[in-house]
Amino acid sequence: MxxxxxxxxxxxxxxxxxxxxxxxxxxxxxxxxxxxxxxxxxxxxxxxxxxxxxxxxxxxxxxxxxxxxxxxxxxxxxxxxxxxxxxxxxxxxxxxxxxxxxxxxxxxxxxxxxxxxxxxxxxxxxxxxxxxxxxxxxxxxxxxxxxxxxxxxxxxxxxxxxxxxxxxxxxxxxxxxxxxxxxxxWYGDFTLRSGGFKRISKLNNIEAIVKALNESDKTGDFDAFFAAVLTAMARVYSPNAANKELLADFPVTYVKDSAVYDPKVIAQWEAQFPxxxxxxxxxxxxxxxxxxxxxxxxxxxxxxxxxxxxxxxxxxxxxxxxxxxxxxxxxxxxxxxxxxxxxxxxxxxxxxxxxxx
Known part of the structure; x- marks a missing residue:
């Protein structure tokens, strides 16, 4: 048996x-x-x-x-x-x-x-x-x-x-x-009003954006997370090698606390949206x-x-x-x-x- x-x-x-x-x-x-x-x-x-x-x-x-x-x-x-x-x-x-x-x-x-x-x-x-x-x-x-x-x-x-x-x-x-x-x-937490765009304008540096992203895991800083996401998107949706820091153009930039919208770049992004x-x-x-x-x-x-x-x-x-x-x-x-x-x-x-x- x-x-x-x-x-x-x-x-x-x-x-x-x-x-x-x-x-x-x-x-x-x-x-x-x-x-x-x-x-x-x-x-x-x-x-x-x-x-x-x-x-x-x-x-x-x-x-x-x-x-x-x-x-x-x-x-x-x-x-x-x-x-x-x-x-x-x-x-x-x-x-x-x-x-x-x-x-x-x-x-x-x-x-x-x-x-x-x-x-x-x-x-x-x-x-x-x-x-x-x-x-x-x-x-x-x-x-x-x-x-x-x-x-x-x-x-x-x-x-x-x-x-x-x-x-x-x-x-x-x-x-x-x-x-x-x-x-x-665009919709909801992903719009042109995202705080991520404002954070990008302040940091304006790949290393600083990546550092903020890594720290966001601990702090829950959603703007830092979206700053990295939006920069990644910009480098493929609206690349621009002339921008030495970020190699991209952005649909929204900030002058002090005022948002400046770029219709041309917005159109570039939307052309890539499924x-x-x-x-x-x-x-x-x-x-x-x-x-x-x-x-x-x-x-x-x-x-x-x-x-x-x-x-x-x-x-x-x-x-x-x-x-x-x-x-x-x-x-x-x-x-x-x-x-x-x-x-x-x-x-x-x-x-x-x-x-x-």
Missing amino acids: RKILIGLLLLCYSITSIAQGKLVRHEFTAASLQNNKGGEDPLRQLTVYLPADYEKGTQRYPVIYVLHGYGGTDSVMMSVWINFKKLLDEAIKTGKMRPMIVVAPNSNSKLQGSFYTNSSVTGNWADYIGKDVVEYMDKNFRTIPDRKSRGLCGHSMGGNGALKLGMLFADTFSAVYALSPAVLN FYMIDDYLPQLRSLTALKLDWGRNEEFSHIPYTSLQFSKKLEGYRIKHFAEEYIGDHGNMLDGFDGRIFNELLPFFDKYLYVK
Whole structure:
């Protein structure tokens, strides 16, 4: 009897081991980020999930590209904040999702966010994802090198990036899922009246802005946080190498305590907001196999629920098929775990809409 029990335990262990996928970390030099004027490192890291049977077979797999949020990295997104390996192992084992490769690229910058946008100053961050990372994955892993087998998703800044790159690279990705997408348009805590713009005018120095951001984690200084976010956005939305301190122009500057608005720069920013991009990318949006965005009702960032719904309504007005959902939750509390949205919504979404040979 004891031998039988030991045998069953060994069998269970063997089955469990077989069901385990693997996380690997690679790095490569991204052509789209080389020779930038902002001092951004073109050597980039990727955290890649490989399904359990990857190393033993010759099968090719669909790929889900995961874009991290502001202040994040590839490893933070995949291993620290969200336990993707645990969720993916269980989803594949239980049939919630077929085996797939999942990759998170590192898009962190000196100001802790690239906003997945090409910049004449800090490098071409959209091309880095849509060209360099995809090319690297197809060259170094057994992917299915077809848009029908590539999905794109992201959270917060990454949700913004997923929607933006879904439009810019609709010939590369076919299914897009945005979780709590940030700064789709002006509203609430993200407006031209943000105290972050005033703080930028006072500090007017990258090192001082980064220092204030790091201290804001302890002090809860929201203006310092937004000063860093807005500077990161300016360096990709309205880059200007002639501005030696910040390498960017800003839609709002301050002379003493008086705000000065620049219509030209405001227009530059709005041209990069996914809400306004919809008008210019209707064929691309219609070509997507599937598009979804969701957000928490109790968001800490008040602009996200409003602008996400606004984005969805605009898609609806153009009769672009998509899914949109508000759920009871905040910016991140409902994402991880087996009862979270990544496991129950995002992974089944890609299982349904990505092509598997």
